[in-house]
Amino acid sequence: MKRLLDIFIALFALIILSPIFIFVIYKVRKNLGSPVFFYQERPGKNAKIFKMIKFRSMLDSVDKHGNPLPDDQRITPFGHKLRSTSLDEMPQLINVLKGDMSIVGPRPQMKDFLEHYTAEQMRRHEVKPGMTGLAQVSGRNNLSWEEKFALDVQYVDTHSLLLDFKIMFKTVEVMLKKEGINAPDQEVGAVRFSSQNNSQSESIRK
Secondary structure (H helix, E strand, O other), X not given: OHHHHHHHHHHHHHHHOHHHHHHHHHHHHHXXXXXXXXXXXXXXXXXXXXXXEEEOOEOOOEOOOOOEOOHHHHEOHHHHHXXXXXXXXXXXXXXXXXXXXXXXXXXXXXXXXXXXOOOOHHXXXXXXXXXXXXXXXOOHXXXXXXXXXXXXXXXXXXXXXXXXXXXXXXXXXXXXXXXOOOOOOOOOEEEEEEOOOOEEEEEEOO
């Protein structure tokens, strides 16, 4: 039932939102050039790697050695606006149709995190990752990483279609209010993710 619901919602959303989708493609192309989409490898169910799709929100600027500049130097005012509306996430509806993701589930994080999760935190990969999840409607970037991962595991243990519908409706409310999109200490750039025994800084997008 969850898979059928995912397919129905993703198809319906793509059809209804197609004018917005096309408009965002035009704006990204105009402001950032090609390519329009950004692909990044993320762990999915059972930590299997897939390519998550987003609209580009940053320039491809590099330093004199050919290395990408820090995120805060590459993101544009247009990119900030795109992220603040969460429209950069729209292409993940394609990931849902492909079966890589679900509408609701733990948000897929950077694959570099895999070696730093505790055994309990790794349980977040027992279900498909989602476009939105329990953590995203419970504080989003105002939460610490440990709090997010605890909520992800809570979702794994308690998920149901009823909970999914509650999260979807709450997601609309959170998006309209633009709650927790960028906490003061979690702007685009370095954020700290710590497990029981170690910690490291990572550059991460949402």
